[in-house]
Amino acid sequence: MQGGTLSRWTMSYFAAACLMFVLGQGMMLAGYGHPAAAASAPETLVLVHVIAIGWLSLLMAGALLQFVPVLVARSLVGGQLAAPALVLLLVGLLCLVAGFVALSGALDLPLGLLPFGAALLVLGFGLIAAVLTVTLIAARPLPLPASFVAVGLVSLLGTILLGAVFSFALSGLTGDTWPLRLVTGGVPLHAMLGLGGWLSLTAVGVSYRLLAMFLLAPEVERPTSRAVWWAGTLAIGLVAGCVPLVVFAFPGTEMLVSVAMAFTLVAVLLYGGDVVKLYRTRKRKQPELNIHASFAAFAALTFSVLFFNLPELRAGEAAPALVYLFVFGWLSGLGLAQLYKIIAFLTWLETYGPILGRVPVPRVQDLVDERQARLWFWLYYGSVAAAGLALLTGVGLFFRACVFLQLVATLGVMREFVRARRLSSVPAALRVPPGVIRPNLFLPVFTLWR
């Protein structure tokens, strides 16, 4: 394939992800889960999985379905599986969450929902991983950004398989001791594989390509970028290596995690240097808002990983605040910032691509209003930082006030997404030229693609 194509269901993944993000923050605002409940309480598990699977993983899956073909310059193999995978993931998440609610005792639901939900999630993520893996295999040797995605997919499989074991153990379907040992000692490994390997390494890999693309910077595979891949992969390998130690109750987990954290810090610092180099070598004089809004996410990544390297902070009361900064500052901040660009870009392609060269059309940038969105991003990152501080100080009401502002900012950014989809910012004279089919808000237009 020389050119790329539009991923038909990516916008539906994004819409579902945004809904889940709002739902998750709504739960925190209502005082559901941590810090009102313990970090390991079922209520917190509901919240964590709505954010990690519902928001971040659906966002990542939708983005990869669109951008892996760009990374490897090949068509997606089996792209028609995207829709069934989305259904499996949403139903699986619903069942998993219902299982956690049952575990909390709030509702009288069967605990069997936990492994049932996990099985659907394994199937859904399995389909996504299969589609992306086959596409990557066909494109070997892989360019560096795609190699990050490959490690991310392996981490995803490790994460969901660990999660599936947890679900069997928590539902009481297995009486073996090793799954229970995993539940007791393996939850941080599950989180590190998911948030670090699957979500972060993949985001870093894709960002190398997208940043170069959006900044018009030379796409060079720097030795430092390869070192980021090696350090990140070694870190994930060490975390994965802890799993058998936990299963067989061997010591050494803490030491391996410490080394993995040190590798992660090296990767993050080198990555930060690469981002600065990309920015400095850019040809685009005025970077757009998605770039500037991503800088705060990079800062959150550096800050949280730096402090995770201190064992007393990692295992102490500061841990929830650091995890919060990592999830909402780094992963969610980057997600919102890049969505802001990607939604406008894909909407432009869907709407104006077919009539390009026939009549005057707007630019991608004409679909967005950066003045409005900039304020929302300021409010978002400010409230994330304040919420992190609130978690450190342990003031529950202050935390919820910060989450309220964070949710307002999120809704503000999402309003900009909807405005882009509705072409609201496009000058009236250019908005709907003859031959244009207005895009649906989040479902594909069925006559456009075959």
Add this chain to the structure above:
Amino acid sequence: MDEEKEALKATIRDALRMIVDPEIGGSLVDLGLIYDIAVEEGGIARITMTTTTRGCPASSFLTEAVEHCVSAVAGIEHAHVRLTYEPPWTPQMMVET
């Protein structure tokens, strides 16, 4: 005859200035994305072009737009568009951002 072809090539180049890269905003010509324009007997135009990124989701729309635009030039009966990434486009090929 050669003068006619040169004039046609210039007309095609001018016509292609109306196609704007959606991401950067400049015309495909000014961005250096049109590598070559050749005109053959019988009004056949052959355009060699690239996109800013290999695998760019906009590439099929851009090649179709170029084909449509060139076909509409007076004196051109048929336009062939070839998408290439040899050499890959670099920002240095732009006239101006």
